[in-house]
Amino acid sequence: MFGVIGGAGDHVLCFGLRGNVFESDDLGSTWNKRETATELSLMGGATGADGSTVLVGGNGIVLSRSSDSAHFLATTHPDSAVLSSVLVLGPGEYTVVGETGVSFFQP
Secondary structure, three states: OOEEEEOOOOOEEEEOHHHOEEEEOOOOOOOEEEOOOOOOOEEEEEEOOOOOEEEEEHHHEEEEEOOOOOOOEEEEOOOOOOEEEEEEEEOOEEEEEEOOEEEEEOO
């Protein structure tokens, strides 16, 4: 695992190598694997004020979902470079950081 982000209440999400994502609703006492439909490594993640989650990683992969109960949807940053960090600006609006620098991204 390369990173962990917290959410509302006792919610925790870990992400990392080969697109693996695990979630816990009890601060890590139990974990559930989440499907991402990618084997690209995930390097960074963030939650939005609206409860959304976005994860970024290899080859410009951007995984996003609107809530903890939603499935991740995959898009690709136009540079297709490794992304290491993300900041949620608003619904579907992100600042991403990676090999090519800092950029604004709207899937």
